[in-house]
Amino acid sequence: MEYRRLGNSGLKVSVLSLGSWLTFGHQINDDMAEKLMIKAYDNGVNFFDNAEIYAQGKSEKVMGKILKKTKWDRTSYVVSSKVFFGDGGKLPNQTGLNRKHIFEACHAALKRLNVEYLDLFFCHRPDKETPMEETVWAMNHLIQQGKILYWGTSEWSAQEIMEAHMVAKDLRLIGPVMEQPQYNMFHRNKMESEYLKIFKTVGLGTTIWSPLASGVLTDKYLGKFPKGTRLGMSGNEWLKERSLTPERLEITRNLNDLALELDTSLAKLAIAWCIKNENVSTVILGASKLKHLSETLTSLDVVPKLTTEVDEKIEAILNNKPVQPAF
Numbered sequence: 001m002e003y004r005r006l007g008n009s010g011l012k013v014s015v016l017s018l019g020s021w022l023t024f025g026h027q028i029n030d031d032m033a034e035k036l037m038i039k040a041y042d043n044g045v046n047f048f049d050n051a052e053i054y055a056q057g058k059s060e061k062v063m064g065k066i067l068k069k070t071k072w073d074r075t076s077y078v079v080s081s082k083v084f085f086g087d088g089g090k091l092p093n094q095t096g097l098n099r100k101h102i103f104e105a106c107h108a109a110l111k112r113l114n115v116e117y118l119d120l121f122f123c124h125r126p127d128k129e130t131p132m133e134e135t136v137w138a139m140n141h142l143i144q145q146g147k148i149l150y151w152g153t154s155e156w157s158a159q160e161i162m163e164a165h166m167v168a169k170d171l172r173l174i175g176p177v178m179e180q181p182q183y184n185m186f187h188r189n190k191m192e193s194e195y196l197k198i199f200k201t202v203g204l205g206t207t208i209w210s211p212l213a214s215g216v217l218t219d220k221y222l223g224k225f226p227k228g229t230r231l232g233m234s235g236n237e238w239l240k241e242r243s244l245t246p247e248r249l250e251i252t253r254n255l256n257d258l259a260l261e262l263d264t265s266l267a268k269l270a271i272a273w274c275i276k277n278e279n280v281s282t283v284i285l286g287a288s289k290l291k292h293l294s295e296t297l298t299s300l301d302v303v304p305k306l307t308t309e310v311d312e313k314i315e316a317i318l319n320n321k322p323v324q325p326a327f
C-alpha cells in the first residue's frame with residue numbers, strides 16, 4: 001500500500017480507502033461489511049469513510065460495531081463522518097451546516113461509530129442558508145474540543161472552498177484541509193480543472209468518490225444485466241438512469257478492450273487511472289462482495305502500465321479532457 005499526505009496536513013492516508021455508501025446497513029449484511037473492512041485493513045487500508053446520511057445513520061452503526069469488535073488500535077486508522085443531509089429527520093435544524101446541526105451531527109456520529117473523536121469531518125454539501133463564518137467557527141470549535149481532528153468539504157466549488165479559507169484566515173481559525181469530490185473517467189472537471197489553482201496555493205487533500213462510477217467502469221454491464229448489483233436494486237432507478245447511458249456503455253466497451261490488451265481488468269485500470277493523478281490523496285473504494293476488493297486492492301500494480309502511449313489511448317476513447325484554465 002502507498003500512503004499520501006492529505007493536502008497540506010501532516011496526516012497520511014492510504015491511497016486506497018473503503019467507503020460504505022449504499023452498502024453498509026443497506027445492500028449488504030453486517031457480516032459482509034465486517035469481512036470487507038477486515039480485508040481492507042489487512043491490506044493496509046487506513047481510512048474508512050462514512051456519513052450521517054448513509055442508510056440514515058445505520059451505516060455508521062454497522063461500522064462502529066465492527067470497530068468495537070476488531071479492537072483495532074485507534075492510532076492505526078482514520079475514520080470520517082459527514083454533516084449536511086441529516087440522518088433522516090426533516091425538521092428545521094436537523095440538516096445543514098448551522099452551528100446547531102454541526103454540533104449535534106458530530107455527537108451523533110461519535111456515538112454511532114463508537115469513537116471518541118472523528119479524524120475527518122466533512123461538510124457534505126455547501127449550505128447557502130448558513131453564513132460561512134458560522135460553519136468555520138463551528139468546525140474550529142469541534143477541533144478545539146478534541147471531537148474532530150481535520151475538517152473539509154464535499155462537492156464544494158473552488159470559490160466556496162476559498163471563501164472558507166479566507167474566513168478562517170481572517171478570524172485566525174483552522175480552515176478546511178480536504179475535499180471529497182466525485183472523480184472517475186467520466187467525471188473530471190473539478191479535479192482536473194476547477195481545483196488546480198487551490199492545489200498549488202492553499203493546498204487541498206482529496207478523498208475521491210465513485211472511482212468506478214458506481215460499478216459502470218467494470219465489464220459487468222457489457223453483457224446481460226447482472227443480478228445483485230447496485231444499479232439493479234429497487235430504489236436506485238435514478239442512479240441507473242444517470243449512470244448507465246448508451247454513450248457510457250460504448251466508452252466502457254472500448255476501455256475494456258484496452259484493459260484486456262494491457263492484461264488487466266477495467267476495474268483495476270479505472271482505479272489506477274485515478275491514483276496516477278498526484279492531486280488525489282485517496283481513492284475511496286466501494287464493494288458489495290469480497291471479490292471486488294480482491295480485485296481493486298491490487299490496482300496499484302497497474303499504475304506502471306499507464307505510459308504516455310496508454311494515456312493517449314485512454315484520452316482518445318474518453319474524449320472528455322477538461323479545458324485547462326489559463327494560469
Ligand SMILES: NC(=O)c1ccc[n+]([C@@H]2O[C@H](COP(=O)([O-])OP(=O)(O)OC[C@H]3O[C@@H](n4cnc5c(N)ncnc54)[C@H](OP(=O)(O)O)[C@@H]3O)[C@@H](O)[C@H]2O)c1
Nearest residue numbers: 019020021209210211212213214215229230286287288292
Ligand atoms: N461525498 C459524497 O457525496 C459521496 C458520494 C458517493 C460516494 N461517496 C463515498 O465514496 C465511496 C465509494 O463510492 P462508490 O461506492 O460509488 O464507488 P464505486 O467504485 O464507483 O462503486 C462501487 C461499486 O462498484 C461495484 N464494484 C466495485 N468493485 C467492483 C469490481 N471489482 N467488479 C465489479 N463491480 C465492482 C460494486 O457495486 P455492485 O454491488 O453493483 O457490484 C460497488 O459497491 C462511498 O462508499 C462513499 O464512502 C461519497
